[in-house]
Amino acid sequence: MLGGGTLVAVNVYASATEGSSDQQTGQTAQVLSAPTVYCPDVGSRLTTVPDAARADVDDELARLDQQIAAAYQQLKEQAAAIQQDPGAADGTILAPLKEKRSESLQRIADAIGRAGERPQGLDDLAACTLRSSDQGGGQSASPQDSGAPSQSASASASAGAGTGSGGQGGNGPVAADYADITTVQPDAATPAERSGGSTGTFSSSCGVNENGLFNSDNVIVAPGVSNGAHHFHDYIGNQSNNAFASDDDLAKADTSCADRGDKSTYYWPVLRLQNGKQERDADKPGGGTEGNAGQIVTAKQVTLTFEGNPTSKVTEMPRLLRIITGDAKSFVNGPANANASWSCTGFEDRQLKDKYPLCPKGSDVVRTFRFQSCWDGRNIDSANHRTHVAFEAADGSCPAGFEAIPQLVQRIVYAVDAPSLADGGRTVPLFAVDSFPEQLHKPVTDHGDFINVFDEDLMRKMVDCINSGRTCGAGAGEQPPSQSAEPDPSESATPQDPPSDTASPVTEPSDTGAPAETGNAEPSEPATEPSEPATEPSEPAAEPTATENGSGSTGLPHVYTSASPKKSSGTGGVISKPTDRPETQAPADAQSPAGAAPAGQETPPGTAPQTEPQAVQGDLAETGAHLWPAVFGGLLLAAGFVLLWRTRWRSS
Known part of the structure; x- marks a missing residue:
């Protein structure tokens, strides 16, 4: 028993x-x-930069990328705390990031201004959000x-x-x-x-x-x-x-x-x-x-x-x-x-x-x-x-x-x-x-x-x-x-x-x-x-x-x-909207998500990929296939009760 x-x-x-x-x-x-950390992309907004300012601007654009990478690392390290209090990221990550970006954006504006027309509106690109x-x-x-x-x-x-x-x-x-x-x-x-x-x-x-x-x-x-x-x-x-x-x-x-x-x-x-x-x-x-x-x-x-x-x-x-x-x-x-x-x-x-x-x-x-x-x-x-x-x-x-x-x-x-x-x-x-x-x-x-x-x-x-x-x-x-x-379907596995x-x-x-x-x-x-x-x-x-x-x-x-x-x-410092770029061209429509068949078609059985892993969870309904030792233990337990009952009956 x-x-x-x-x-x-x-x-x-x-x-x-x-x-x-x-x-x-x-x-x-x-x-x-x-x-993830979302920050407006500054480089794509600068349509022209004076040649004399390019080196300084390139350095600051690279520094902006470093700042985002550092903020993302902080986000990972503070994940547990942010899960408990989502607002905590504002003070510990986003506010310092905005301050650093503002300084870099100021230096970009100064560099362009020294060589040409000072760009307007860069400060609006300083704030970042979590998404x-x-x-x-x-x-x-x-x-x-x-x-x-x-x-x-x-x-x-x-x-x-x-x-x-x-x-x-x-x-x-x-x-x-x-x-x-x-x-x-x-x-x-x-x-x-x-x-x-x-x-x-x-x-x-x-x-x-x-x-x-x-x-x-x-x-x-x-x-x-x-x-x-x-x-x-x-x-x-x-x-x-x-x-x-x-x-x-x-x-x-x-x-x-x-x-x-x-x-x-x-x-x-x-x-x-x-x-x-x-x-x-x-x-x-x-x-x-x-x-x-x-x-x-x-x-x-x-x-x-x-x-x-x-x-x-x-x-x-x-x-x-x-x-x-x-x-x-x-x-x-x-x-x-x-x-x-x-x-x-x-x-x-x-x-x-x-x-x-x-x-x-x-x-x-x-x-x-x-x-x-x-x-x-x-x-x-x-x-x-x-x-x-x-x-x-x-x-x-x-x-x-x-x-x-x-x-x-x-x-x-x-x-x-x-x-x-x-x-x-x-x-x-x-x-x-x-x-x-x-x-x-x-x-x-x-x-x-x-x-x-x-x-x-x-x-x-x-x-x-x-x-x-x-x-x-x-x-x-x-x-x-x-x-x-x-490929020949008969020779190709899904x-x-x-x-x-x-x-x-x-x-x-x-x-x-x-x-x-x-x-x-x-x-x-x-x-x-x-x-x-x-x-x-x-x-x-x-x-x-x-x-x-x-x-x-x-x-x-x-x-x-x-x-x-x-x-x-380059000549001058102008900030443009993303849609102002002459080469802008949206890609083709996004395809069906993983596992979804095209419109009007049925997904072939057994071929559609899962969009989520089928991990084993912690309830008994999902783990019943692994309970055979418990079944064997239950039989031993029942046999013990039967043996105990028979022993007590004979002794009486």
Whole structure:
């Protein structure tokens, strides 16, 4: 009786509390991952800045990003207290942040005022607020301004990797950030080219960053500032990519491109598996200390294609033209400048803007950037890095005063498995791009950067090739085949099928910068090898000591240590509304949330991904399957009563 009773009590208690630790962890993670710091983006409001003020303005813009990152770290550290008293954040986080931002904004206004007309209205951008992860979208609550998914904060915060729902870094991604690509409706057909258009393509082959060139700088947005991006970038092409690279450094640099005439720099946020791996940036700014954690994934294939214009011939890009596509802060800014899209091989007629794709077995994740293809004819950069270029209209025409240039299309393929959302990525890890801490690794924040360092002769050849309707370039043989055909359903499992015992390994860079080759599942569409191998740099990159400045240091090696940052031209200091930018173009309508079938269709049984993890909770109805020891204990207890009764009956 004692043994059976003890067994019953212990098993019931253990089963009932089995999910309580996970549940408590989920509640804590919800506090960590749901709220984020929203501050108006100052850089995008400055349409022009005098050349003499650019260095000071760039430094202050980088300092504003540091202030937000520090405030977000405070938010995580004080999560428990803020959960008890939400108003506590006003005094401990938001008020000090507003004071620091006001000082930086004052210095920006002073710098511009010394060189030109002092901007008005900067003080209105000082105040910040806290927002839950189902909010976003700049300063307006209107649907067109919202860059956040429609799921509630509690639902979004309830799924993640590792120990909680906020992802390995405690700030995303969540299950609601993913969607089954098989439930997404195909995109509308692209309009046919008109007479007089340019139908050729030119491709460059620059590798997949096999040598592991990473840093958390951004020489376009924050020149001369270490860790100006607050997240890590992959670099291919130009090998002199860091915040301190001058125009001269870029022109003299080595390149990973097969055609030595292409020294352009191509970079984008790294993709990571949230699998607990400690990368070399695990305890560095831009990496683990800012919520960017896990294994960096080396792309399986990268194609760089320059396309024409459907209505006109294209003109040459000016040397050192800088283009940024997408918005790294679009989760809080709103999606007006969001421009990356996600899909799967075999399904590329279906593109996701605000979700990561869940690809069927045998299909790889595809990440695509289509850069702006209209140029103002004068400037290689602008104060907000946007107004000197623009997107073509729906009919292919450029805005008044702009001319068509070759459009860069970057297609990046990753051999990563669909994560196991049902257990929060424990079985198969979640994947996500690096982001600013407060952006919560949302896919809508994805972005790409490009600096044109083509030789002038090669640029002329590119334009002639495109305008004459030919296919040219060192990477022409790498272009993907038609993506309209889907994998055979009989041979492709859905993303929710149980994974194998081990997730597909990926190539990862070693500490020395050389990639360590590992096995991978045989892909359904093998990457085509480059027509000629990328030439290795003539000498290894130097590893200088970390450079200290007002922003701190990443503590990671840079290729070059010192150079004066490039300063763009500008005249005057004007603040514009986000809608005043000529290139502003809202992305396609958001696709169906994870697990939802397209309108008018039923979700195939067993294929729709769950939007929340099916974690075990603490009540007996959900843990009954684990109570068999208690049943056995109950039988022992009953047998003991019977034995006791029979013994007493015989003795009487």
